[in-house]
Amino acid sequence: MMEYNWDFASVFMSHEALVVGLIGTLRIFIICLVAGLSLGLVVGLARYSRRRALRWPAAVFVEFFRNTPVLVQIFWFYFAFPILAPFDISPLMAAALGITLNSAAFSAEIYRGGITSIDPGQWEAARAIGMGYLQIMRRIILPQALRRMLPALTNRGIEILKMTTLASAIAYGELLHQARLIASINYNPIEAYTVVALAFFVILYPIVRATYALERRMAKGD
Amino acid sequence: MTVDPTPAEPILRIRGLHKRFGDNHVLRGINLDVMPGDRIAVLGASGSGKSTFLRCLNFMEIPSEGEITLEGTMLGRALRDGSRDYPESTLPAVRQRIGMVFQQFNLFPHMTTLGNVTEGLRIVQHRDRATSEARAMQELTRVGLAEKAQEYPARLSGGQKQRVAIARALALDPQLMLFDEPTSALDPELVGEVLGVIRSLAEEGRTMLLVTHEVGFAYHVANRVIFMADGIIQEEGPPDQVLKAPQNPRTQAFLARHKQFEF
Numbered sequence: 001m002m003e004y005n006w007d008f009a010s011v012f013m014s015h016e017a018l019v020v021g022l023i024g025t026l027r028i029f030i031i032c033l034v035a036g037l038s039l040g041l042v043v044g045l046a047r048y049s050r051r052r053a054l055r056w057p058a059a060v061f062v063e064f065f066r067n068t069p070v071l072v073q074i075f076w077f078y079f080a081f082p083i084l085a086p087f088d089i090s091p092l093m094a095a096a097l098g099i100t101l102n103s104a105a106f107s108a109e110i111y112r113g114g115i116t117s118i119d120p121g122q123w124e125a126a127r128a129i130g131m132g133y134l135q136i137m138r139r140i141i142l143p144q145a146l147r148r149m150l151p152a153l154t155n156r157g158i159e160i161l162k163m164t165t166l167a168s169a170i171a172y173g174e175l176l177h178q179a180r181l182i183a184s185i186n187y188n189p190i191e192a193y194t195v196v197a198l199a200f201f202v203i204l205y206p207i208v209r210a211t212y213a214l215e216r217r218m219a220k221g222d
Numbered sequence: 223m224t225v226d227p228t229p230a231e232p233i234l235r236i237r238g239l240h241k242r243f244g245d246n247h248v249l250r251g252i253n254l255d256v257m258p259g260d261r262i263a264v265l266g267a268s269g270s271g272k273s274t275f276l277r278c279l280n281f282m283e284i285p286s287e288g289e290i291t292l293e294g295t296m297l298g299r300a301l302r303d304g305s306r307d308y309p310e311s312t313l314p315a316v317r318q319r320i321g322m323v324f325q326q327f328n329l330f331p332h333m334t335t336l337g338n339v340t341e342g343l344r345i346v347q348h349r350d351r352a353t354s355e356a357r358a359m360q361e362l363t364r365v366g367l368a369e370k371a372q373e374y375p376a377r378l379s380g381g382q383k384q385r386v387a388i389a390r391a392l393a394l395d396p397q398l399m400l401f402d403e404p405t406s407a408l409d410p411e412l413v414g415e416v417l418g419v420i421r422s423l424a425e426e427g428r429t430m431l432l433v434t435h436e437v438g439f440a441y442h443v444a445n446r447v448i449f450m451a452d453g454i455i456q457e458e459g460p461p462d463q464v465l466k467a468p469q470n471p472r473t474q475a476f477l478a479r480h481k482q483f484e485f
Contacts, residue, residue: 125387127282129390130314144331
């Protein structure tokens with residue numbers, strides 16, 4: 001076996017670059033989490049709509065963004081879009097757009113599945129006391145559906161955070177991109193990428209544990 | 223010659239009501255006037271259209287044809303071809319005046335008993351929390367469940383759930399109550415408590431339509447009995463007439479199958 005001298009010190013000496021990367025990662029993550037899961041709800045409701053004019057575009061959207069690679073979408077928004085449109089697009093915008101649309105497509109299916117899993121009797125009872133569609137969604141259907149969707153939405157959130165590394169491909173300063181910089185300066189790619197992997201784990205694991213606890217707490221009402 | 227100086231206006235006037243599900247013609251022309259204080263039992267075999275009929279009255283199903291007039295106002299809007307349509311935005315106002323109780327209770331499982339009963343008051347009628355809760359407690363007391371106000375539906379028996387569902391409907395002060403087989407999903411020993419609540423409402427003079435298989439209960443509580451088959455009203459009249467001396471052979475055959483009921 002080859003002897004290897006681990007040199008994490010050189011990585012941590014560049015901690016300022018790592019902090020920049022961490023902030024970059026969290027920024028794109030928050031944007032895509034909020035925008036992706038919100039847009040996903042709208043698309044999911046449209047897919048469930050009785051109106052064909054809403055259902056069809058939503059279905060096309062979901063199938064298109066589910067079945068094309070996010071990295072290709074990001075490249076497309078970054079390199080191709082500015083040729084067609086009269087304005088430039090920043091790496092953050094291009095990456096956020098690609099990841100958001102992809103997450104919206106996947107979460108739309110989660111919302112649709114969660115909403116259709118609710119007993120139609122719930123709709124009827126709510127309608128019978130005079131509630132309108134949005135009131136029923138907000139007060140009756142979504143609170144019950146979200147409880148069932150929480151594990152799947154947690155998975156989506158995890159995927160979104162991991163997908164943020166794709167932004168490094170267009171030189172957006174998130175963790176992976178910063179690690180690559182550090183590695184190219186110090187010739188320590190093993191350590192740099194190990195630190196990145198651990199950083200993701202340290203961010204994600206507590207979130208996952210917290211949602212387990214939340215699921216257990218929500219299950220009590222059943 | 224006698225002239226009634228103030229002829230009572232029906233709460234609900236139903237004319238030529240049809241309902242089709244695709245090729246399935248379920249209701250084939252129903253006419254009925256529901257007068258204030260009427261307690262109308264709707265009997266019929268399964269598939270006779272009696273539940274569909276009830277569900278058309280608060281637009282859980284949209285009628286395919288016909289006219290429904292609620293306290294003098296014809297519902298829906300006329301289309302050019304003479305049929306009517308019922309825009310979804312106009313229906314909540316109608317449904318608040320027509321309470322409905324379902325076979326499967328359909329309580330909201332993520333809300334307490336009190337939350338179920340206040341939901342319509344707070345969200346639909348925009349009453350404040352204190353007013354809504356006071357009103358809800360009145361109705362929960364009426365159905366004998368005031369002490370269960372903070373329980374979730376999962377902790378209630380079937381009979382208790384159905385009584386909460388009745389309180390939920392009553393809280394909005396509907397002019398008319400629709401009961402769609404309210405005891406059919408209950409264990410036999412729980413039927414009595416629900417029928418007891420419905421009977422007390424009848425004795426207060428509440429107007430109601432009740433789809434039921436409980437022929438004995440219909441006999442004692444209803445002032446009018448309707449027998450439906452093949453999507454039309456086959457026979458209609460006071461319980462003594464329809465249940466004890468039915469004229470229509472379909473009614474006779476139906477009641478013969480329910481002979482185990484003692485009046």
